[in-house]
Amino acid sequence: MIHVLFVCLGNICRSPMAEAVMRHKIEQRGLQDRIRVDSAGTGNWHVGKPPHEGTRQLLDEYGISYANMAARQFASADFEQFDYIVCMDDSNVANVRKVIGGEKADLLKLMDLLPDETLREVPDPYYTGNFEEVYRLVDAGCDALLKRIESEHSLSL
Template sequence: MNNSPFRSVLFVCLGNICRSPLAEGVFRSVLAAEGKGDGIRIDSAGTNGYHTGEAPDERSIAVAGRYGIDISNQCCRQLTLEDFTRFDLIVGMDRANVAAIETRRPANATAQTGLLYEIALGELKQIPDPYYGTNVDFERVYRMILAASKGLSKRF
């Protein structure tokens, strides 16, 4: 029996097409490798709805695929008020994401919120948005998310 306070996590970035879908897939993979995935809800969302209904960015799909993680079937969505009671933990990829999450936080929210790296590894590091970058930037973001996911898994 898992006595962790966390049984669900929502990863949040700006558009839910680069970082947060990658984090969803990587964290799911890390938990599975550790034999912890059963019964844990993992999802991702964006603070804006520009890409609602779309698949993740092809570069995020490609970098995940290079490590045996398939995120191609994910569907982008926007953060909702219900997410604040549906998830135990809502983490933003950077400070702007966390600020946007807190701006939307309803009075009845039960979720703990914060910066992914801070909650996972105790560091104030931000995961940069690779959208306007190159494949090298997506690779760097993957490595950062993998490190954070391994740290976060200890909380589940």
């Protein structure tokens, strides 16, 4: 089983959107028994809450389920459990490194998977309100991550 964790600040906008989109793509390819996806936030403000209304509305528009999703905080044990820890911005990377104790984790930013994009971080729609832009980046990033997983684990996607 391959384990993927998406991380943002509060785990109500970007990372749950990425979790839901990635799960949807995995189910479409019939790989739900090979890849597990979760999300977490570096902060604890929204623990237990569902995804942000803007995220839910957008996922509803695209017919993507977010059922049973609730915010949780990133923990050091996540480093041991997940093969891919994908952060939304530099601040998330720095905060995850603080929790796990330094540079030992192989972390990546979602935007590192999209070298042709001019943005180097996924903007936080909690502040910008631009959930459509985040969805576009998350959708493309999840496609690129699935290709990477396929390559690194010899999966048929």
